[in-house]
Amino acid sequence: MQKDDHDHDHADVRETKAMPGFEPMKAITRYELAATLFALVTHIEAAASQPRRSPREVKPGRKSNTAPDPTKAKRFSDVPASHWAAKSIAGLNARNVARVSTSAFEGEKSVTGNEAAVWLEGLAAWVEGRPSKARSAREFAAAGYVPQTDPLVKKATQPxxxxxxxxxxxxxxxxxxxKVTTISPDSRFAK
Known part of the structure; x- marks a missing residue:
């Protein structure tokens, strides 16, 4: 019997574990989605404020010359100013990205497919400089953002x-x- 070149008795076998707190298949909470979308919004705003690098560069189509004042955004009774997600929530609300119709944000609540679709459509509307329209995952899909078979539509009322x-x-x-290829000449992003 021929012996192989490897010494299996001394092989270093390690057990791999997921990064603590990283659970991509777990339902996302309102706090987590707000923080994720606000990070993207602030990145877009920072990139848009940089000098244009090419004529085809895509910039947000907002007409406002200044970022909205988050202190004027809707306040939620259950989100104190010291909460880790308070700035994200206020920033998204000031931009009409995250719409919550109640006075409580309920940040630990799992996001449903409908909620995620409405928030993502709010993000698209903010980028495109238009009013947000979608009120459900079906409307979001009908607008062409996702197919009707997308999990947001199929699980509209589920986490x-x-x-x-x-x-x-x-x-x-x-x-x-x-869709966003032009910038209003009076926009701060046109400079």
């Missing part, structure tokens, strides 16, 4: 996983890049 929201967010980013 949605972080990976499912991420996949829809990628589609929104791709779609807004296709």
């Amino acid at each position: 949605i996983a972080a990976t499912e929201v991420s996949q829809a967010l990628v589609r929104v980013i791709a779609r807004t890049q296709e």
Whole structure:
């Protein structure tokens, strides 16, 4: 019997574990989605304030010359100013991205497919400089952001996983890049 070149008795076998707190298949909470979308919004605003690098560069189509004042955004009774997600929530509300109709934000609540779709459509509307329209995952899909078979539509009233929201967010980013190609001459982004 021929012996192989490897010394299996001394092989270093390691057990791999997921990063603590990273659970992409777990339902995403309102706090988590708010923080994720606000990070993207602030990145877009920072990139848009940089000098243009090419004539085809995509910039948000907002008509406002200044970022909205988050202190004038809707306040939620259950989100103190010291909360880790308070700035994200206020920033998204000031931009009409995250719409919550109650006086409580209920940040630990899992986001449903409908909620995720409405927030993502709010993000697209903000980028495109238009009023937000979608009120459900079906309307979001009808507008062409995701297919009718998307988990946001299929699980409209059920909690949605972080990976499912991420996949829809990628589609929104791709779609807004296709649609937003011009900048209003009076925009601060045109400079």
